[in-house]
Amino acid sequence: MRASTFSAVAIASFVQWAKAAHHDVTVGKDGELKFVPETLHARHGDTITYQFFAANHSVTQSSFDAPCQPLQDGFFSAFTPSESKTEASSTTWTITVNDTKPIWVYCGQGKHCQNGMVHSVNAPESGNTFQAFKEKAKGASDSTSPADGLPVGGLRVTQVEVGVDDKFVFKPNNIKEPIGTHIQFNFNPKNHSVTQSSFDKPCEQLENGFSSGLIPAVNAPSGISFDIVVNDTKPIWFYCAQGQHCKNGMVGSVNAPAEGNTLSAFTEKASKAGAGQLVPLSPIGGVLSANGTILPTLNSAVIDIAPLSLDRIGQIPKPGEHDQYIIGGAGGGPVANYSWPDTISAPAVERLHLLHYLDNILLRVLLRGRDNLQEGGKWAGAYPQTIVNTIASMAAQTWIHRATATDSLQHYKKDLLEGECEYKTDDDDGKEGVDQFLDTVLPLLDLEIGFLADSSSRLAHSDPWLVGCLTSALGAKSRMAAVANMMQGRAPAIAPREVPVPAGLVYAYAKHKFIKECPGDVMKGWEDGAVRHELNIKEAKRGPDGRVSEVEVHVDDWPYHAKLWLAWMGPWGSLEFTRLEKGVAHVPEGFWGHAWVAVTSSADHSMSELIGATVAGPQMVWITQR
Known part of the structure; x- marks a missing residue:
């Protein structure tokens, strides 16, 4: 029932969100007391990231009338010391533009504001212009900053490279950051972890401490990161739990003291420890993401990060062994407890075979669409990255929906589809264009919605345990169809209720439209009456x-x-x-x-x-x- 799910306001919000832009501003680059650009225009929803260079600067919101004084309830990055005039600090500050009103900014260090280190967003072209603001700052009283010195009103992030240049290092490894800072660990090729320990036991996981799990990254950059937040001023000790990496110096700290239990003392203690230890539960205590997809916690110390791709469609996981990365991309995993009875009816087996068949087709269509829409694809730039990510999420959800069929068929020791079918579209990948892609995917989604609706009613008496699985997938497919509608520039489908389609007709459409030939005899029953x-x-x-x-x-x-x-x-x-x-x-x-x-x-x-x-x-x- 897509009409009641999305209103015109929701559609407008969706489009606005999808079109949000990002802006970068340098702070003190080349030793200049300057924001570059000094002024910029941004829309509601845009983000702005400030990159810090040599000296010790801040990004502090003020008002036009008091250019060098912090605005009450305004944002403040905290001070960010940096040594290089040309290489940005590992720490950044990001704000989100919440409206189109002017935003006035200054650096709170010494006389930097009075010497012209000011900045604006959406300053008017007359009246209270940026130049007028800059001129007013020259005669302003001494600069001040929020008394507690802590970041507020934005996102302060410190980037740490894990295993950079094929070395057993965290870079940087001696981090000094205020409360509220996010520490983002970015994984490079090899197999590393970021695991919290104590000073006394540097290579053993701290009870209730954070851990990313072991990350077998392949590419550089890998797109895989683990985020923690600095919640207090106590030292945080961490290490890599892979083999002898900790013993060999792959350790680090946040806010370690300058004397006594220093990072150097921690590193020395680690050199005398045994192999790194890790509990079989990860990620915990932080957020692990791969290319923007947040991965769930599982009972494993090793993270499976293989992306969903066309060549994986024929791979069928065993029940309970589904990929973390795909689960994260889908926003959740398969049914945790099917409550399988002792037997399954023959009609249910037939319909699960057809569900497997349909989801394989839908996976192929969605993944080809994602590949062609993303950077480097034939349709790159046709839609914002947020839309491309949504298509990828739809594919991941379809993989999870397919598990209703594959998990259940395996549980009852029934045959699965053998390998991959030969598709009619194999020879024209990307040639049809994005409009044809949408014209293909929308009927396919609605067809499966119709099949799920029909199957839910047909199996309600013989196999009631299946009804919840099928109807929950039906709801998700309806939301997918609404997204496809909006990508076509239309309001979501306005039918007051979904259209059930008999299973035999569902098979006929799928066979006519997409399939040349499939191996094995699993679909023979459907073919005989097609x-x-x-x-x-x-x-x-x-x-x-x-x-x-x-x-x-x-x-x-x-x-x-x-x-x-x-x-x-x-x-x-x-x-x-x-x-x-x-x-x-x-x-x-x-x-x-x-x-x-x-x-x-x-x-x-x-x-x-x-x-x-x-x-x-x-x-x-x-x-x-x-």
Whole structure:
């Protein structure tokens, strides 16, 4: 029921969020007391990151009238010392622009503000201009900063490279940061961890301490990071738990004292320790992400970070052994407890085979779309990265939905699909363009929605344990279809309820549209009773209100002289028939949104009997769509 899920306001918010931009500003680069750029224009939702250079600068919000004094409830980066005039500090400060009002900024160090180290966002071009603000700062009283010296109103992040240049090091490893700073550990190739310890036991995981788990990164940059937050001023000690890495000096600290238990003393103590130790639970105490996907905690010390790709579609995980990276991308894992009974019905096995078949097709379509949309792909730049990430998440969710079929079939020791099918689209990857991709994925999503709706009702008596699994996937697929609608520049589908589609017609559409041949005999039962002719909508005639009033259909090698009907499958499980005259049929009154149609040899069938009378089809028809 997508119409009630998304309003026009939600669509506008979605588009605005997707188009948010990012800006970079340097602070004190080349030894100049200057923000570069000094002034910029940003939209609501944009982010701005400040990069610090030599000396000790801050990014402090002020007002136009008091340029060198902190604004009450304004943002403050805290002071950020840096040694290099040309190489940015590992610490950055990021704010989000919440409206288009002017933002006034200064550096609170000494006389930097009075000497012109000021900055603005969205300053007006007349009146209180940036130049007027800069001039006012020259005569301002001594600069001040928030009394507690802690960052507020933005995100302060210190980047730490793990295993950089193929060395057993954290860079930097002697970190000094105030409370509230995020420490982001970025993993380089090899297999490392970031694990908290104590000063006295440098290579043993601290009870209730953080750990990323062992990360087998391959690429540089890997896109894999582990984030912790500095919550107090106590020293934080950490090490790599891989083999002898800790013993060999791969250790670090946050806010270690300058005397006594220093980082040097900690490193010396680690050199006399044994191999690194790690509990089989990770990630814990921080946030592990891979290319923006947050990974869940599992009972393992080793993190599986293999991305979802086309060549993995044929891989079927065993129940309970699903990939952390994919689970993170999907926003959750498969069903934790299916409550499997002792037996499963034959119709349920058949429908699970078909679900596996459909999800394999959908995975292929979504992953090809993601690959073509992302950087370096044939359609790169067609949509913002947020949309590309959404397509990737839809693929990950489809992988998780498929587990309902593959987990259950394995549990009951039933056959699975053998290997990969040969697809009709294998030879034209990316040639069809992004619009054709959306025209392909939307009917496929709605087809599976129809199949899940039909299967939920058909199996409710014989296999009630399956109903919750199927209906929860149906809801997720509906949200996916709404996203595809909006990517086409339309409001989400306006049908008041989903359209059930009989399983035999679902198989016919998938086979006609996508499949050349599949190995094995698992789908033979569906093939034996399949509709042989593909149906195409040649033309749709619209009335003054934009509603389709009649359609012209085409089927290769069909007998126009035969008495035929067009069956209309609509919301709420409705089914109506209209007469086909030379390939043209009227749309039934009361049908809106989308419907599925099939050519039939008679007009007196129920939905469950429809497959036996179908000559060609099915195909989806948009009757109304904004």
